[in-house]
Amino acid sequence: MKQRVAILLLVLGALLGFAAPVLADAAQAGGDVHIGQTLGDRDLTVIIRRVAEVPGPVHVDVVTHAGSPPGEITLTARAAGAPSSAAKVVLGAVPGFHSGVVHVDRPGPWELAIDEATIPFVVPAIVPSPWENATYGGFIAAGVLLLVALLFAVSGKPVLALVPTAGMVAAAAVAVTAALLAPSIPPVAAPGTQLDPTYDNIMNPYQRTSIVDFSRPPxxxxxxxxxxxxxxxxxxxxxxxxxxxxxxxxxxxxxxxxxxxxxxxxxxxxxxxxxxxxxxxxxxxxxxxxxxxxxxxxxxxxxxxxxxxxxxSGAASVVPNDGKADVATEIREAGRPSTITARFGERNLQPWLGMLGHMIVVGPVTDGPVSAPIWAHVHSMIPPTPGMPDQPDESVAAYGPDVPFTYSFPLPGRYLVWIQVERDYSIVTVPAVVDVPGAKEVSAK
Amino acid sequence: MAPQRRGTAASRGKRATPVLLTPASTKSGGNSFDLRITDRFGNPAQGSEVVVEPAMPQMGHALAPITAAALEPGHYQVGADLFMAGQWEITVSFDTERVVIPLLLT
Structure with a gap:
């Protein structure tokens, strides 16, 4: 009898050991969505924060910029067949963050309306993957079968106990195999980024499709x-x-x-x-x-x-872009990387559209920008911070003061260049003109 | 991790110039490259300025070109801050040659 109790304890210990959490990859609930919106006379950045639970609140931050008139906007979250939820947000005269909360009652494709603007977004469902189910299910089945085997053994039927024991080994093998192979299973096409989001494919994101090329026409x-x-x-x-x-x-x-x-x-x-x-x-x-x-x-x-x-149709003349910065250029011949650095003096630049700075290049201009063959958009990146997967938002005013860009001008000639950064919730646009020499002019030096 | 040796040969016209680039690290962050450039006869390349142009095509981002310091004829050293993990393209240019070397950082 003593021996049997010892075996029972041993088996229970093993069972508890199996009950320890199995690390499997859960479906990633999306991150914050930052969207620039030119809504009427306002330049807004709308941040839809990560949806933590469904049904639950969706936190929306509306960032106003300098020159944005004060007023009130209405946020409305709506989805087919769901009650819509509205919140009013009062935008102050001082640029900055203004928050509103709307509610979603189900996962699926949703739309956030801000007055007449609409932003489609996806509220993901937290669905365990098939391999996660196999891992958990396998270990649970193994545990149950172990108990059954134990009961047979204790009640004096050791031969019958062999059947659930064999089942336990099989179940444990399934669980271990699923857990070991899970990291190498290719991810499924995500609704919202690769597939058109529907209620069905959000609720069942692990259904495989036969599509391999997701690209779409121009x-x-x-x-x-x-x-x-x-x-x-x-x-x-x-x-x-x-x-x-x-x-x-x-x-x-x-x-x-x-x-x-x-x-x-x-x-x-x-x-x-x-x-x-x-x-x-x-x-x-x-x-x-x-x-x-x-x-x-x-x-x-x-x-x-x-x-x-x-x-x-408009006025004959307008106020030109009037941003000020010390622009240092190191222009190489066409086809080689040139660097343009805008120095803004103080380390108080804010990320704008996820970047430290943007440079628009149009040229070579002969008879106006409409016919310029080259049109480029160059970024100056914010170096990623280890352990911070989400991009910093505009409330972090700690970047700069130098904003470097590297671009290989493909053709020689005169280019119009504009450098854009954000400071004090205001977009600063610095115009510049760059003359790019041809390859021959340089080698002749 | 032991530094990986990556070599490639550029050929334009009749010339073929081997470039051997050895990164100090294959992790993202501060890095330095050891460059050995020889002419087609295997002699160290002479004289010209060697410029390294790192770029990350997947991110649509290029870094400012960096001029390599010559340690001895044909042997250069250059430091670069490759701040992001992923597939980089390191272009080594000297004289009229441009050699593109892929570099995967983890």
Missing amino acids: VNLVPRMEGKDLVLSLTDGSTGRPVDDLLVHDSAFIHLVVVSPSGNLRHLHPVRTAPGEYRARLRDPEQGTHAIAAEIARRGGGVQLLRSSVDV
């Missing part, structure tokens, strides 16, 4: 002016249908750069007002043909640059 851009607003119509290059699958990349759906005939630059983030329709207000525009370029990323991968031009 996009046609047709701009038009509607009053003060520049309206962009995006259609699919293969079907002609509206393009409504833009991803947030570099913290915006569309990075729209508008260059006026006199070389004045605006970097706008049009808001989505309907499927395939985006709009941004051009404040105090200049008369003439403006060159525009839109950077977008479609679901399934790849960034596209769409260039076009639009005729704008």
Whole structure:
């Protein structure tokens, strides 16, 4: 009898050991989403914070920038078949963070409406993966079978105990195999970034599809002016249908750069007002043909640059970009990397669109920016902080003072360059002109 | 981890110039490269300025070019802050040659 009790204790110990948590990869709940929005006369950054539990609150931060008029905006979270949840956010005259909380009651594709702008976002479901189930299920089955075997053994039927023992070995083998192989199983296509998000594929994200190439056709851009607003119509290059699958990349759906005939630059983030329709207000525009370029990323991968031009009726002259910085250039011949460093004096720059600085390059200009063959958008990166997977938001004003850019100008000639950074919630745009020599001019020196 | 030796040969026209780049580390962060450049006869390359141009095509980001310090003929040393893990492209340029060396940092 003593011996039997000892065996029982031994087995119970083993069982408790199995009950220790098995480390398996859980479905990653998404991170914060930062989206720049040019909404009416305001330049906002909307931050949709990570959704911790469903049903539960969604914290939304609305960051205003300098020159943004005070007022009230309404945040509305809505999804098909779900009650919508609204919150009013009062935007003060002082630029900075303004918070609102809306509620979501289910995982799935949701839309956050900010007045007339709509931002689609995904509330992920926390679904255990099949291999996680196999690991946990295998160990639990092994434990139960062990108990059964034990009962047979204690009740004097050692031969019958062999059957559940064999089952236990098999169950443990399944669990160990699943746990060991789980890290090498390729991830499934994520709804929202590779697949169009639907209620079904968010609730069952481990269903495999037969699609291997997720890339999508190019996009046609047709701009038009509607009053003060520049309206962009995006259609699919293969079907002609509206393009409504833009991803947030570099913290915006569309990075729209508008260059006026006199070389004045605006970097706008049009808001989505309907499927395939985006709009941004051009404040105090200049008369003439403006060159525009839109950077977008479609679901399934790849960034596209769409260039076009639009005729704008406005004033004969406008206030030029007036940012001040000490711009040091080291220009090499065409095709070799040149460096342009803007020195802003103080270490108080804020990240704008996830980057320390942006440089827009248009050229070589002969008869205006509309016909310039090269159009580039160069970044100055914020070095990643180890252990901080989320990007710092605009409340961190501790970067700079030097903002370096490296770019290989592909053609010789005169380029228009604008460097943009954020300081005191205000976008500083520093214009510059760069002359790039050809390869022969240098070797002749 | 023992430093990896990565070599490649550039050939343009009739010339073939081997470049041997040995990174001090294969981790992201501060790094330094040991460069050995020889001409097609195996003699150390003479005289010209050697510039290293790191870039990360996947991130769409290039770093400012760095001029390598000559330790002896054909032997150069250069430090670079490759702050991100991933696939880098290190372009070594000298005279009219440009040699692109892939470097994977973990």
